[in-house]
Amino acid sequence: MGARGVRGLSIAGLLAIAPLCTALALVFGPDPTRFDPSGGLLAREGGYSGAQSCAACHPEQHASWDATFHSSMTQLPTPQAVRGRFDGASVTLFGATARPFTRDEQFFFELPSIANEPARTAQVALAVGSRRYQQYFELIGDAVGGAYRRLPLVWHIGDQRWMHMNGVFLAPDNNDWSRHQSLWNENCVFCHNTAPAPHLEVQETAQGRVAAPGKRFDTELADLGIACEACHGPGAEHVRTQRSPLARYRAHLDGAAAADIVDPADLDQHASVALCGQCHSQRLPSPREKIWTYLESGPTFRPGGTLDGHVEPITRDTPALDDSGRRAFAERFWADGTARLTAYEYLGVTQSPCFAGGELTCLSCHQMHGGDVHGQLDPRMRTDAACTQCHEEIARDLRAHTHHDPAGPGSRCLDCHMPHMVYGVVDIHRSHRIEIPDTRRDVEGGRPHACTLCHVDRDPLWAADRMREWWGERYERPRQRPDGAPLELSDALASLHAGDAVQRAVFAWRLGRPETALSASQRAALALQLLVVLGDGYPSVRVLAQRSLRALDAELELGLAQELASYDPLAAPDQRTARLLELLERVPPRVRARLAPNLTPLLLNADGRPDLQRIRALLELQSDHVISIGE
Numbered sequence: 001m002g003a004r005g006v007r008g009l010s011i012a013g014l015l016a017i018a019p020l021c022t023a024l025a026l027v028f029g030p031d032p033t034r035f036d037p038s039g040g041l042l043a044r045e046g047g048y049s050g051a052q053s054c055a056a057c058h059p060e061q062h063a064s065w066d067a068t069f070h071s072s073m074t075q076l077p078t079p080q081a082v083r084g085r086f087d088g089a090s091v092t093l094f095g096a097t098a099r100p101f102t103r104d105e106q107f108f109f110e111l112p113s114i115a116n117e118p119a120r121t122a123q124v125a126l127a128v129g130s131r132r133y134q135q136y137f138e139l140i141g142d143a144v145g146g147a148y149r150r151l152p153l154v155w156h157i158g159d160q161r162w163m164h165m166n167g168v169f170l171a172p173d174n175n176d177w178s179r180h181q182s183l184w185n186e187n188c189v190f191c192h193n194t195a196p197a198p199h200l201e202v203q204e205t206a207q208g209r210v211a212a213p214g215k216r217f218d219t220e221l222a223d224l225g226i227a228c229e230a231c232h233g234p235g236a237e238h239v240r241t242q243r244s245p246l247a248r249y250r251a252h253l254d255g256a257a258a259a260d261i262v263d264p265a266d267l268d269q270h271a272s273v274a275l276c277g278q279c280h281s282q283r284l285p286s287p288r289e290k291i292w293t294y295l296e297s298g299p300t301f302r303p304g305g306t307l308d309g310h311v312e313p314i315t316r317d318t319p320a321l322d323d324s325g326r327r328a329f330a331e332r333f334w335a336d337g338t339a340r341l342t343a344y345e346y347l348g349v350t351q352s353p354c355f356a357g358g359e360l361t362c363l364s365c366h367q368m369h370g371g372d373v374h375g376q377l378d379p380r381m382r383t384d385a386a387c388t389q390c391h392e393e394i395a396r397d398l399r400a401h402t403h404h405d406p407a408g409p410g411s412r413c414l415d416c417h418m419p420h421m422v423y424g425v426v427d428i429h430r431s432h433r434i435e436i437p438d439t440r441r442d443v444e445g446g447r448p449h450a451c452t453l454c455h456v457d458r459d460p461l462w463a464a465d466r467m468r469e470w471w472g473e474r475y476e477r478p479r480q481r482p483d484g485a486p487l488e489l490s491d492a493l494a495s496l497h498a499g500d501a502v503q504r505a506v507f508a509w510r511l512g513r514p515e516t517a518l519s520a521s522q523r524a525a526l527a528l529q530l531l532v533v534l535g536d537g538y539p540s541v542r543v544l545a546q547r548s549l550r551a552l553d554a555e556l557e558l559g560l561a562q563e564l565a566s567y568d569p570l571a572a573p574d575q576r577t578a579r580l581l582e583l584l585e586r587v588p589p590r591v592r593a594r595l596a597p598n599l600t601p602l603l604l605n606a607d608g609r610p611d612l613q614r615i616r617a618l619l620e621l622q623s624d625h626v627i628s629i630g631e
Contacts, residue, residue: 041143041219041220041221041224042220042221042222042223042224043197043220043221043222044222044236045197045220046195046197046222046234047234047235047236047237048194048195048222048229048234048235048236049222049229049234049235049236049239050222050223050227050229051065051071051194051223051227051228051229053235053236053239054228054235054239057242057248060369061228061369062228064368064369064370065227065228065368065369067373068368068373068376069130069131069373070225070226070227071225071226071227072130072225073128073129073130073192073193073224073225073226074126074127074128074188074192074193074224074225075126075127075128075130075224075225076126076127076224077106077107077124077125077126077127077136078105079105081127081130082107082124082127082134083127083130083134083155083157084100084107084134084136084153084155084162085100085155085160085162086100086101086102086107086108087100087101087102088100088101088102091153091162092572093153093162093163093164093166093167093570094164094166094167094173094174094175094177094570095175095177095572096112096113096175096177097112098110098111098112098152098153100153100162106123106124107123107124107136108121108122108123108124109121109122109124109136109151109153111151111152112177114152114177114178114181115177115178115181122138122151123138123139124136124137124138124151125137125138125139125148126139126148126184128184128188128192130157131157131374132156132157132158132425132426132427133154133155133156133157133158133163133168133425133426134154134155134157135150135151135154135165135188136150136151136153136154136155137149137150137151137184138151141216144218145201145216145217145218146216146217147183147184147185147215147216147217148183148184148185148219149181149182149183149184150165150180150181150182150183150184150188152164152165152166152177152178152180152181153165154168156168156426159543159547163426163543163570164177164570165179165180166179166180166539167539167540167543167570168425168426168540169540169628169629169630169631170341170423170501170502170505170538170540170627170628170629170630170631171501171538171627171628171629171630172537172538172626172628173537173538173539173573180630183215185198185200185217185219186198186200186215186217186295189219189221190279190294190298190299191226191279191343192225192226193221193222193223193224193225193226194221194222194223194224194225194226194227194228194229194230195221195222195223195229195230195234195298196219196220196221196298196299197219197220197221197296197297197298198217198219198294198295198296198298199217199218199219199220199296199297200212200215200216200217200295200296201215201216201217201218202292202295202296209292211295222234226279229303230275230278230279230303231262231264231275231303231368232261232262232263232264232303233261233262233302233303233304234302235261237260238258238260238261241258241260242258262303262304264303264363264368265363267304269355269359269360269361270306271304271305271306272361272362272363273346273349273350273355273361273362274301274303274305274306274307274346275303275362276345276346276362276366277307277313277345277346277349277350278299278301278307278311279343280343280344280345280346280362281307281311281313281314281343281344281345281346281347282313282314282329282332282341282343282344282347283307283311283312283313283314284311284312284314284318284321285310285311285312286308286309286310286311286312288321290310299311307346313344313346313347313350314329314332314344314347315329315333315337315347316329316330316332316333316337317330317337331627331628331629332344332629334421334445334446334447335444335445335446335447335482336441336445336447337351338351338421338431338433338435338447339422339431339432339433340421340422340423340447340502341422341423341424341502341629341631342422342423342424342425342429342631343424343631344422344432345362345432347432347433348431348432348433348434349361349362349432349433349434351433351435352432352433352434352435353434353435354390354434355434358390360390360434364386364389364390365377365381365386366381382414383412384398384411384412384413384414386413386414387413387414387417388413398411399411402416403470409454409515409517410454410517414430415450415453415454415515416437416450417434417435417436417437417450418430418431418432418433418434419431419437419448419450419453420448420453420506420509420510421447421448421453421502421506423502423505423506423540424631425631426540426543426544427509427544428505428506428509428510428544437449437450437451437467438467438475439451439460439463439464439467439475439476439477439478440464440475440476440477440478440479443460443478443481443487443491444478444479444480444481444482445482446481446482446483446499446500446503447503448491448495448503448506448507448510449463449491451463451466451467452490452491452492453492453506453510454515454516454517455516455517456490456491456492456493456507456510456511456516456517456518456526457490457492457518457522457526457601457602458490458491459487459488459489459490459491460477460478460481460487460491461477461478461487461488463491464476464477464478465477481494481498482625483495483498483499483500483503483621483622483624483625484498484621484624485497485498485499485618485621489601490601490602492507492510492511492526493526493529493602493603493618494618495507496508496511496529496533497529497532497533497603497615497618497619497621497622498618498619498621498622499622499625500622500625500626500627501538501540501541501627502627504533504536504538504541505538505540505541505544508530508533508536508541508544508545508548509544509547509548510548511523511526511527511529511530511548511552512530512547512548512549512550512551512552513548513551514551514555520556520594521594521595522602523552523555523556524552524556524558524591524594524595525595525602525604526552526602527549527552527553527556527558527560527591528587528591528604528608528609528610529602529603529610529615530545530548530549530552531549531580531583531584531587531610532584532610532612532615533545534546534549534567534569534576534580534583535576535577535580537622539569539570542569542570542576543569543570545569546564546567546569549564550564556594558591558594559591560583560591563579563582563583566579567579567580567583584609584610584612587608587609591608592607592608592609595608603615
């Protein structure tokens with residue numbers, strides 16, 4: 001692969017134009033070792049050489065990778081890497097107070113008493129995440145044999161504020177500060193780093209293998225973060241054979257692909273999606289007993305193969321690990337098996353007809369060395385081109401296919417076939433299961449429907465009738481909603497007030513988006529419904545509702561900016577309730593002036609205030625489907 005960059009150049013010419021350090025590396029080969037400031041976390045075993053060894057021969061690819069969020073997924077807590085505000089100001093969340101601060105360019109938390117531990121100071125040893133939010137971990141024990149434990153506070157990069165882990169996962173309010181104290185060595189390490197080997201200390205018992213007392217680890221990695229060898233495979237042999245410019249030039253003249261490294265572009269469909277699926281898929285070792293291999297020497301999958309025999313993707317029907325027979329993961333999926341949390345993208349892709357009957361892979365849309373680093377997408381892949389690159393006949397007459405204005409939001413392929421209905425990292429994302437909308441299937445399965453995600457003022461019966469009118473009798477009317485809300489009510493409002501937490505989160509996000517097919521008056525009316533959602537029992541739903549309200553206020557000039565700024569969706573219940581009652585009681589006249597007459601279908605009274613009696617009847621339906629799920 002390295003030879004491709006020297007087409008038409010002599011060896012002398014190549015060295016003449018190369019910087020001195022690069023030229024020396026080309027002649028003598030890059031040094032596969034480097035200083036490890038983490039005190040033993042990194043290792044170069046199993047045929048791995050580390051991302052730095054790729055830079056000399058592949059400077060452009062290395063630079064484009066280094067610009068991605070993959071490269072900074074896990075970092076040592078340097079001043080350049082840490083995104084949180086460790087300014088010494090106290091943070092009070094979920095019934096307790098912590099204080100993030102710095103000392104000698106190191107980062108600490110003063111923590112309250114958590115579980116059985118007294119109040120103490122914890123030093124940040126690892127930072128995980130760099131795009132949406134950043135988590136922090138402390139080292140328990142020595143570097144060798146120690147475990148990295150997640151600390152309670154997380155810095156939300158977009159909102160520029162501290163949150164608690166209890167407020168970012170999809171669960172009701174909970175004041176237990178120890179609820180998410182997971183260990184990086186047996187959890188995050190597998191997807192957020194390259195070639196992880198936890199090296200958990202185990203012992204044999206009469207009942208089988210178990211973790212040794214104290215859960216000691218000697219964790220090693222090829223790289224912090226997701227680096228070159230996560231996709232290209234172990235590179236030490238490739239580095240050894242290609243360190244000579246003569247060897248690379250000879251390989252270039254022969255025209256042969258390097259046999260000692262994986263080029264994802266050369267893989268077949270199943271092996272290609274497996275590269276992403278090794279992380280973008282919640283999964284269990286296959287067979288289950290292989291969990292001990294994973295906890296000792298790490299995952300057995302290597303790029304170039306498929307996931308079969310290494311891991312089994314988790315689905316709605318995956319049984320619990322305790323062999324109780326119950327479906328432990330069902331809440332993470334819509335009723336038809338479509339994922340509703342992030343990190344199930346591999347499952348969505350492989351469930352898609354475009355995969356089963358075509359050539360779809362992750363690389364059909366995503367680029368690993370180009371495009372916008374936010375999603376690693378070429379800008380065209382955010383448009384209809386993502387679909388029409390294959391479905392050319394539809395692109396020739398878009399109106400005949402969509403029955404909408406070709407230039408309008410109703411004709412956007414992705415919004416119909418990959419709608420936003422997936423929760424993760426306090427945001428809503430597109431489903432990666434490419435499919436055809438079906439009103440009855442979606443509504444009776446309790447999942448958002450593509451039509452009413454745009455036409456948020458319309459009910460499911462209206463949507464079903466339009467589908468039958470345009471695309472045939474096979475699209476039936478739904479018979480009931482699983483939450484018991486009336487079918488004649490707007491699907492968005494029924495889901496927003498009566499649905500489970502994922503439904504409520506999706507529509508709390510959706511009502512603040514500009515793509516909805518609504519007038520300004522209707523959007524102002526729905527802003528009042530979002531005021532009610534500020535009282536939701538799930539902190540992440542409240543956060544999404546506040547974001548949408550701020551977006552609507554800025555766009556429609558509703559005059560709510562001051563009130564929204566003074567409302568903290570993560571504050572103590574009594575503080576939130578008092579502010580919310582003030583907001584509902586004093587709906588600004590400017591908002592009511594923007595409302596059109598006869599907005600009863602949007603759950604408003606004649607005076608332009610939310611119809612709390614009808615809304616309360618919907619809220620009572622939530623009690624039948626309380627859920628608590630991580631990511």
